[in-house]
Amino acid sequence: MSAAGTARQTPPATGRREPVFTLPFVNLMVANGLLRVCTYMLIALVPLYALDRGVSTTVAGLTTTLYMGAAVVLRPLSGKLVDTRGRYAVMVVGASLYCAATGLYVLTLPIWALLAARALQGFGFALNGTAVMTLATDLIPESRMSEGIGYLGVEQTVAQLFAPWLALELRGTYGYRTAFAVVFALGVVNLFIRIPLRTVARRLDARRREEASRRGPAEEAAEQVGPEKGPLWSRIVDRDAWRPSSIMFLLMFGAAGINTFMAAYATGHGIANSGPFFTASGLMVAVSRLTAGRLGRRFGTVWVIAPGIALMAAGQLGIWWSPDLSVLMLAGAAYGLGMGAVQPGLNSLAVLSAGRERRGRANSTFFMAMDLSQAIGAVALGAVAGVAGTGAVFPISAGLMSVACVAYVVLRRRGFVG
Template identity: 35%
Template sequence: MDAQEKSISKPSLWSRDFILITLASLFMSLAFQMLLPIMPVYAENLGGSTTAAGLVVGVFTFSAVIIRPITGRLLDLYGRKGVYLAGLVFFGLCVIAYHWTPGILILLILRFIHGFGWGAASTASSTIATDVTPKSRLGEGMGYFGLTSTLSMAIAPVLGLSILNRYGMGAVFNVSALSVLLCLAIALMIRYQKSEQTPQGNRGSIFEKSAIYPGLIILFLTMSYGAVISFIALYAGQQGINNIGPFFTVYAVALFISRPLFGRLSDQKGYSIAIIPGILAVSVALLILYFAHSLSGFCVAGFVYGLGFGAVQPALMAMAVRDVLPARRGAANGTFFVGFDIGIGVGAITWGAVAEITGYRMIYLLAVLPVVIAFLLYLGKDRLTGQKN
């Protein structure tokens, strides 16, 4: 009887469509993450400066910022399928176009255009995932859904660098494009919810008010993420570490541990049990990176950073979408990921400029500052609302 009551009170998470959107997200993330750590290196190979290396990440994320709220609105008005598939096609075409990049200026322009496809496809993917996840298990569901980016982080950077070293940059672009094609094939099998054009949804802004605060917190948090992901290979090389692949592996292992664990805890105990220790762990990881001189030090930092970021991000995402109308989920996801992308973009450009002056080490000390701001914002949210989340 107890087991039966538990089954009734806890709706199933692993439905057919949840599995399909999770698999599709995995291949999309593989295509994205495969390119992310090598693009700054590619920019330098084309004759770009360290600042330009940061810009190839920054312009990509800023174009994603532009398209995300528009995508959210289109998802709510016209449904998920067409927007998602169009974003994937655009994303894949841009990956193929990297074959014909003659110089740094064209690369920056193409990266800006590419960000539109990524922003549209990833916003649609997250919205579809929230559609097919039971509300009472939203934190847990987003934790598992987020593992797609975790797994891709473990595989894609190492795979991309290995392909680059053995076969050249063109082969990396081909494998990335193939991954997008697999994502598109899976996306065609998903049963999409029809658009719910309610009066509230039709009159709504392209931004969802309830998602602004978690979006602001993630903005400051991902400023540090931009430092870690964009410059870790270059920083490690400066320290005499030629193979930084193990950093991404232990980072991914930590994310695998923390995402579902803290996602489930945030559903049961509230957001603070995931967000507060998670932000503190991110701060500690950045300080470890600042003092690191060996691969083991980098790996310890990667593990701690993975634990922290894996705890915070799903909880903030659940906070952004949990209480919105189904017809406003696209806007809520768009609003949240605008903050996510702005943080990465501002971080990449800022830390690139800092590295130009001080070298790479100092950016990991300075990156603690926006994380502290994120922590204070979250504590301020509790006081402002009088709730304990």
């Protein structure tokens, strides 16, 4: 890591504790929280809607594949746009694309148009997600970055717990058209809530430009070498943020295994309803995100991230061993507690390793690592499951997490990650 990158990870000590919950940050949380609710409602609704239209399960699966694929494709560009065009502009464009695509679901579209709308929504999701997180990291004090990112992530957990239920209740009572109309209305409200952020975002953009103008010629040249004149990968991946992002890449293989194979494995072991696993995991993610940042600030990041990875690995082994639902729920709690601590911690390291002018690229690097890991992990672990059975997925995932833990500790001692 460059000397500049290392210096940025250690915020200046101050006698005053800077606030996280400023009015703009709360505004951003509320707006993004509404979009999270829309996302999880549509995750529940769209595949079922396609199946009820009479398409095959393969085509129904494409509603998710195209959504995530479009997000992965646009993720590298989203980071560059956020850094060059401004956080607010990219955020509003992304949220508008997402909302417009949602409005199309209210119509009775042919299947090809439904799939196209889902891909358009994926583009909006990528632009919005990178811009929101980058604007958030501009608003959060650097001394409390992990803590603030953790708070921002709580809204995802809350949405994940109740939004699918709400969507299915609306579908069952009023039908798809009403359910989609409710999602669209929430998207429109989310757009209006973002309007007050325009002023503060412009002020932050002006501050970044002023800071860039004060840099010396040598430092400015050093900032430009990797992204503009290096190989293609260096224009996509931030040269400092890739280190903590690579740790997250290894960890998200396990998430792919859980999302894809856990329910089938539990059913094969006599646990008919594995839903409480996700409930326990989601609740502990929320608890962890509310507390881990403060613990990291007090004891140091390593004392949050390393134990968090160990808890995630323990959760994977718990799934593999679980003889009944109670043990499976404990495994979910351990996994959620670890994930809630590790993700904001590594995300904050990725962001603080880059200057303000590269935070968009740093965030897109981190999210690309997560997206690609889940996409590759689902295929790779699927091949493992086909050869050795679904049970083999979980100890292998635990092994990858152990490798990630060792890599983090070693890289930290050598000064490559914070």
